[in-house]
Amino acid sequence: MRRTLGPLPFLLALVVYLVASNARLRENPLDKLLPSPVRMAAAARSLAFEPDRRSGSRLLWLDTGASLERLGIGMSCAALAGLLLGLNLGLFPGLSALLQPFVTAVSIIPPLAVLPILFIVFGVDELSKVVLIFVGTFPVITREIMLAARNIPREQIVKALTLGATQLEVVYRIVLPQLLPRLLETVRLTLGSAWLFLIASEAIAAENGLGYRIFLMRRYLAMDVILPYALWITVLGFAFDLALKYFIAWRYPWYGVEEE
Amino acid sequence: MTEPSANAAADPAGKLLFLEDVYKSYGPKIVLDDIDLSVRAGEFCGLVGPSGCGKSTLLRLLLGAERADAGRILLDGAPLGAPDPQRGIVFQKYSLFPHLSILDNVLLGPRLSSNFGQWRRQRASFMDEAASLLKTMRLESDGDKYPHQLSGGMQQRVAIAQALIMHPKILLMDEPFGALDPSVREDLQVHLLQIWEERRMTVFFVTHDIHEALFLSTRVLVLSQYYRDGRTLPPDCHGSKVVGDYQIKKDAASTDLKRTAEFADLAQTIRREGFEPTVLQNINEFNLKHPDSWRSLNPEEAAGS
Structure with missing residues (x-):
């Protein structure tokens, strides 16, 4: 019973849209604001399957590929750097005394506020977009990993030493493996803001990408493209979220289970 | 050190574990106050004491997770350093x-x-x-x-x-069964004893449960801060010492043992000596009759009061 409740708001939104779109289209069949599903499907189909007249490529896939590449590189770098820095901050109190205030301060800077600086420093090409995603997500990941590393009971480390572990083995056999699911979890949670940074930077300066296309189409009021794109981004975001969630549950069955 | 004991127990030779003049304090608070101890290989040594007496601190010193402020701790004749595979550890958790x-x-x-x-x-x-x-x-x-x-x-x-x-040369256990239900706890006690009887490994078992210590151990050490000595410190300012050291005769690893009168009497004595804040034994009256028991007092302490 409860499970059938979830889809209801979706249905409701759909119905509201259809009614509104229908009403407007009856008044003006050329209305662009609330296109009919048929028009959206046609636009989406042509973007996905027909080569663009100017560039000769299929725009939806071109944009998706470009965006995902930026997102992937930015998030991977942020995850790797966040893991390494967070691990060291968590394990070495001296280092964290030195760097933690700085990392906290950096994490408070609204990344979009420094976007112009990134454009100036790194140019308007790929690098500045990747760096924006990095800057926006890296402090959060670092912080989460640091806290997770600190939460590993001291007993575990002493125990590992009595089992013959070296300092290095404690780090990469005991601490690191326990941080990996937390890292993926944090990546999962920061993906939302990563999308935001991606689309914002693409909107301002790009030659392709999902955000670029949406903002380009805005000039032509092409809601029949914008809406499917927005829906597509939502689907992608949802899919990544779900994939990460199931991957974590499958790969790290012990993660997130309370002791006793 | 000024009262060199003629006792053979004071000789580290042949002892698995040997502690001499061990002190440990945290800030102004002295926790362990001149601990002397020797333990033979194969002994199941239970350490009991009231909460806050520093029994876990002593265990952490043996483990090497913390360092003593003074004194020496020898395992098999060699000084102890950071935790290593010579010592096994079972914590209550984690x-x-x-x-x-x-x-x-x-x-x-x-x-x-x-x-x-x-x-x-x-x-x-x-x-x-x-x-x-x-x-x-x-x-x-x-x-x-x-x-x-x-x-x-x-x-x-x-x-x-x-x-x-x-x-490990010695298995250290820090209230390993402390978080368990009573029935599970008893089950594990019996089980641990069976394993000990098969393997005769040396065990150092810290617990606040006197009955548990008496049931498991071949030797029970009582660590307590409740005693009097010749120093002019207020009684709550000195650290803990070993105030009792008992050899336990063991016939069978049966929980019936827990119900004998002898067992109950000894538990009562230990509770009085170590756990009662109002009962302050004189330092010269400690029951340290175990053959491996020894201590070196400085003259001030030994003066009694």
Whole structure:
């Protein structure tokens, strides 16, 4: 019973849209604001399957590929750097005394506020977009990993030493493996803001990408493209979220289970 | 040190564990106040004391997780350093690694302490030993599970197996059964005794439960801050000392033992000596009759009061 409740708001939104779109289209069949599903499907189909007249490529896939590449590189770098820095901050109190205030301060800077600086420093090409995603997500990941590393009971480390572990083995056999699911979890949670940074930077300066296309189409009021794109981004975001969630549950069955 | 004991117990030779003039304080608070102790190999040594007496501190010193402020601690004649495989440890919690299966938890020691080549050559024998330990611990069908899937009692069994596979010179246990239900607890006590009777490993077992210590141990040490000595310190400002040291006769590892009158009397005595804040024994009246018991007092302490 409860499970059938979830889809209801979706249905409701759909119905509201259809009614509104229908009403407007009856008044003006050329209305662009609330296109009919048929028009959206046609636009989406042509973007996905027909080569663009100017560039000769299929725009939806071109944009998706470009965006995902930026997102992937930015998030991977942020995850790797966040893991390494967070691990060291968590394990070495001296280092964290030195760097933690700085990392906290950096994490408070609204990344979009420094976007112009990134454009100036790194140019308007790929690098500045990747760096924006990095800057926006890296402090959060670092912080989460640091806290997770600190939460590993001291007993575990002493125990590992009595089992013959070296300092290095404690780090990469005991601490690191326990941080990996937390890292993926944090990546999962920061993906939302990563999308935001991606689309914002693409909107301002790009030659392709999902955000670029949406903002380009805005000039032509092409809601029949914008809406499917927005829906597509939502689907992608949802899919990544779900994939990460199931991957974590499958790969790290012990993660997130309370002791006793 | 000024009262060199003629006692053979004061000689580190032939002792597995030997502590002399060990002090430990945290800031202004003295916790361990001139601890002298020697323990023979094969002994099951229980350490009891009221809360806050520093029994876990003493254990951490033996473990090497903390350093004594003064004095020396010898294991097999050699001074102790940071934690290493000579000493096994079972904590009350967090002894297991949540990201490893039960079997991998038990195998972790051999894996960490052997290099790649050794591990490959001896893998089969390590696996056999892990399997037989799991069998001893009645966990043979749980090897593939993760720690969170086991009950608290089972987790502690795994922790014991994990420590035993390293064949430590001494097995340190810090209130290992403290978080368990009474029935599970008794079950594990009997089980631990059976294992001890088979292997005769040296155990140093810290607990606040006098009955548990009496039931398990061949020797019970009482650590307490409630005593008087010749120093002019206020009584609550000195650290803990070993105020009682008993040899326990053991006939059978049966819980019936717990119900004998002798057992109850001894428990009563220990409670009075060590656990009653109002009963302050004079330092010269401590019951230290165990053959391995010894101490060196400085003249001030020895003056009594």
